[in-house]
Every structure is written in C-alpha cells, then in structure tokens.
Amino acid sequence: MAEAKEPVTSLSRLAELAGHSSARVRDAVALNPSTDDATLLRLAYDDRAEVRIGAAVTGGSRPALEGDLAASPDKWVRAILAHAYAAAPHLQLLRPTQERLTEDSFYEVRERIAETTAHRDLFERLLADPDPRVRGRCGSNPRALRTDMDRLLGDRHLEARRVAVTFGALFPDEEQTLRAAQDRSAEVRWAVLFRAGAPRSVAIALADDPDESVRDHARSAVRDRGGVWEPLGEAEALAERGGLAAAGLTFDGEHRG
Numbered sequence: 738m739a740e741a742k743e744p745v746t747s748l749s750r751l752a753e754l755a756g757h758s759s760a761r762v763r764d765a766v767a768l769n770p771s772t773d774d775a776t777l778l779r780l781a782y783d784d785r786a787e788v789r790i791g792a793a794v795t796g797g798s799r800p801a802l803e804g805d806l807a808a809s810p811d812k813w814v815r816a817i818l819a820h821a822y823a824a825a826p827h828l829q830l831l832r833p834t835q836e837r838l839t840e841d842s843f844y845e846v847r848e849r850i851a852e853t854t855a856h857r858d859l860f861e862r863l864l865a866d867p868d869p870r871v872r873g874r875c876g877s878n879p880r881a882l883r884t885d886m887d888r889l890l891g892d893r894h895l896e897a898r899r900v901a902v903t904f905g906a907l908f909p910d911e912e913q914t915l916r917a918a919q920d921r922s923a924e925v926r927w928a929v930l931f932r933a934g935a936p937r938s939v940a941i942a943l944a945d946d947p948d949e950s951v952r953d954h955a956r957s958a959v960r961d962r963g964g965v966w967e968p969l970g971e972a973e974a975l976a977e978r979g980g981l982a983a984a985g986l987t988f989d990g991e992h993r994g
Contacts, residue, residue, distance in 0.1 A: 741765035752776045760785040767791030774801050781806060781814060789814050797821035803834040812843040819849035826879060826986055829855050839863060848874040855880060857988035864888065873900025876908065879981040880988050883908055895922040902928040906981050911936050923948035930955055933974035 740746045741754045742765045755766045755776045760783075766772055767780040768791045777799070780792040793814040796802040798821050806818045819838045822828040829835070830853075838850050839859050851863040851874040864875050864885065873896060875881060876889050886908035889901035902909060902917050902925060909917060909932075918929045918939050923946070929935060930943055930951060943955035 738762055738765060742769060744769060744771045748773050755780055760788055763788045764791045768795055770795060774799060778802060778805055781809060790817060793817040800831055803831055807834050807837045815841055816843060816845045816849060819846045823853055826853060832856065835859055844868045844871055847871045851875045852877040855989050860988065869894035869897035870900055873897040874904060876901035876905040879906040879986045881908065886913055890917055895925055898925045899928045902932055914939055918942050923951055926951050933971045
C-alpha cells in the first residue's frame, strides 16, 4: 500500500500495482499523481467504482485522457471529468469534450458543464436543457450575464428558478432578488430568503408571506436585524462571490460591460 501511495514509486511498479487483487491498492495507484496516463486509463475501467472514480479525479485534468473518460460507461467518471476545472474556472476542458458532455444522458454531467463552460453556444444549449435542474445551474456560471438570470427567473419550472437563486454566482442582483421574492412558489421565495447577502428589504417583504415557514424565518431575520445565515458562513459566501466578480470571466468572444 505504501508503494502505491508514494509519488516517487517508479511508473513500472505503479503499473504493476494497478493489477493488484486489493481494490484499496488499486485505488491508491489511481489517486497517485505520478501514475502515467496508460495506467490511469486502465484503472478508469476497473470493476470497482471507487477505483474508477479515483482515476477520474487524477486524470480529469489531463487532456490526453479526456476523450476516453468522457466515453466511460460510468456516469460518475463522466461527472467528475465535467467538474475537473471547477476550482480553476480560467481553465477549460477541450471543446470536443465539452460538446460531448453537453449531450450526456446524466443530468449531473450537463449541470457541471453549465457551471463551467466558456463557450456561449454550449451555454445557450444548456439554458434550454429539458431538465430544469440543468437550466438552473447555468446561473452558477460566473460568466452568466444579468439577462441570463432574468431568463432563469422567468423559467416555467420552479426548480430552475429555485436552483438559479440558490446557486447563482454573480446574479441575481438586488433588484432581481426582490423580484424573485414575489415568485409564486414558496420554494423559490425560501431560496431568496436564504441567499447569502440578500438585502434586509427581502426579509421585510417576506414577513407577511402566505407560507408559514417562509414567514416565520423572515420575521425572525427582521426581528434580529440580521440575515438567516451565520455571520462567518455569509462572509465566506460573499467573499467567494466577490472573487468571481473580480476575475471578470466572460464567454469566448464576449466582453463584460
């Protein structure tokens, strides 16, 4: 096991350990950053799910493996690949890989491309995805424009609206948040109330909400003169949002005004 985890283990030894009878050893090889592409690809098709997922985690940021991982029969391998650069949004999967994953049968794969793609045409395709969860996740893309959020807040399905409000990166802004506070769905209004940085006026507006849970939490927020978040958690969420805004990410060929 120690050899399988150690980055200085030779490539030939790691390849040998990739055939070990213990899934724990094979998983350690899959997670070893020194494991070569050919061995990782072999492990990505292992008969144990944890090994396949480990290989996807390690190989997801290796362009040479993208095509093979995108073709995996394991939906979680494809989902991990789709989210490979979530923590580094200035990096992208290759365009052909994104095109394939945009049409994936597993909705979570499409969600993750919706959150990260820099290609406007693929983003538009996902804005029109038949699954409302995927449409809503488009709001999580830091390149999304205010007009994109307007479209999501007017979506026919409450789940798209709820997800957009809950996970929106730069939007909804204050005006859009106040508008969403009047949504016909209590689930959407609840999401508005719990959005980090929601203005106090939102809690005031929801203090007479017809839904008891929304109303009670809104009144509590007004009474305590604070939000429904713990201060530290809200500060962290707002700092992350501020970092995305400062990055100024745009879709290819677009400029943020």
